[in-house]
Amino acid sequence: MSQLIISVSGLRGIVGETLTPDIACRFVASFAASAPPGPIVIGRDGRTTGPMLRNAIVAGLAACGRDCIDADVAATPTIGVLVRESGAAGGVQISASHNPPTYNGIKLFGADGRVLDAVSGAKIRDGFLEGRAGWCAFDKVGEVRQAEDPHTPHLKKVLATIDVEAVKKTGFHVLLDSNHGAGGVLGVRLLEALGCQVESVGVEPTGQFAHVPEPTAENLTDIASRVAQGDCAVGFCQDPDADRLALIDENGRYIGEEATLALCVRRAMEVGRTNGPIVINGATSSMSTLVAKSFGVETFRSSVGEANVADMMIARSAAYGGEGNGGPIDPSVGYVRDSFVGMAQVLDLMARTGKPLSQLADELPVQHIYKDKAAVAAERLPALFEKLTAHFQDADADTGDGLRLQWPDAWLLVRGSNTEPIIRMIAEAETVDKAKALCDQARTLLG
Template structure:
């Protein structure tokens, strides 16, 4: 049996093994006990186990005296917007992001509409492990509300960040692959509002994925081959909870997730969002930093994790930020990774420059990133990191979020995963061979 993975922002597990209705109820009861008074927004991605967990979680929150706003199927960034718009005390998103179908999870939001910070999330995690609950009396049981249009506020905020009329005039033909997750409901609506002719794949949120859910090159070969002959200007590929976006250009070339953020950063710079730095995490490609630097804008790197990026963005008054897994974060919309922000702003960049997506991608700084993973127990990591410092003695070493080794023209990050019982090895360099070599050398030390 796999372990239940508990982090400061929530938990993930295999439904029926580690993630059961009992676990879900006790976890949100700890959440309710730790949060200020107020309603809770509850949403889910399209996974087949989502309705069961939604029912259990809403029942658990009602049993703690909390009224619940049931958004049903909605993207993770949409839940963040709803929490703020409805002035809720917090929110719960039921999703396991890119994990395989047997998994599901719970992600927690504070009243500010962002994923819980480490301190708040840590208290809830400790409360869950300690059995902290907030059950109420029979006459204080919470009620359920269902908003008429849970996506409207998010749609409006995204549209406000781009030149809608200019994009409409282009009448772009686009492909949207939501892979039967949560993204199709708002995704089709957004693209049509931008005047696009949309070919939608997997728009129905059934949770029966047409391909492996993580939007990587190897998982999107079928989509890429289809797009190359479709006449579409761009292919937008979402993960199941639609906080990540991968791009495919008009030729059917996988541009990827890292390019999503870099192109959004370029667009932010070109529309004058230069009054503050950008923030990316320690595993994100330097492409975004190099784009920002070309406009005289500083880049800060946070620890890996959306909450850590948001923390630093707020602390540094950042103009823009995000993670290289295809998750731009625009403070004008919310401090949550957002595939819809990515779609609208990439179309806006294409419109402003008059360039095809392939041409925009070719103009990005040339960097090659290589990713690998391995099963290593956590107690072995300190000794492993010391071995790596010795082997890569010519690098500048930074610890705190795993081990990050920095050279003038390359970097290597080795860290434990927040969502799986593995370690991740990520390297970037000016050549693909060099990046792969760094990961291979680190793996050999295992």
């Protein structure tokens, strides 16, 4: 039997094995015991097990005296906006992101509409493991109400970041692949509001994924062909909870997730969002760093994880940020990775420059990422990091999140997995061969 994946940001498991209604109920009961007074927003992606878990979660929260605002099917960033707009005490998103259909999970939001920070998340995780709950008396049980339109506040915030009329004038023909997750509900509304001719694929939130849910090149070959054959200007591909966005250009070429953030950073710089730094995580491509640098804007790197990026963005008063898995974070919308921000702002960049996506992608700094992994027990990591630091003496070393080695034209990140007894090695350089060589050298030092 697989293990329940539980961390400071929530939990994830196989439904019927490690994730059961009882576990979901007890986990949100711990959340209710820690959250400030007020209702809790609940949303879900399109997975078939979502309604069942929603019922268990509503029961658990109501039994703790919490009123619930049910957004039904909604994207993860939409839940963040709705928490703030409704003055809620927090939010619960039912999703397993890009995991296979057998999985589902729970992601928690604070009253500020962002994924819980590490300290708050650890408190809830520990409370769950200890059996902490805030069960209430019969006359204090909470109630549930449906959110009339959970998507409009998010839509308005995204549209406010761009020149809507300029995009409308182009009449872009676009393909949207939501893969039967949560993204199609708002995605179609957004693109139609921008005057796009939309070819919709998998926008019904049935949870019956048409392809492997993670929006990588190998999983999107059919979609890429449809973009090219359909004479589309761009293909937008979301993951099931729509916080990540991959791009396909008009020629059917997979531009990818790293380019999503880099193009959004370029667009942010070009419209004057240079009054603060950008923040990315330690595993994100330097493309965004180099784009920001060309505008005289500094980049800071956080530990891997959306909550860590958001923490540093707030601490540094960042103008923009995100993660290289296709998750731009625009503070004017919310401190949550957001595929809708990505779609709107990439279209805005195309409209402003008059350039096709292929040309914009080709203008990005050339960088290549290579990834590898190896079985290494957690207790061996400190000694391994010492060996790596001694071997790569010409690199600047940072041990804030595993070990990150930085050279002027390359970097290597070695960090332990949060869920498996392995290490992940990620390198980036101007060529794939050089990036692979850095990972290979690290592997030879494992002993």
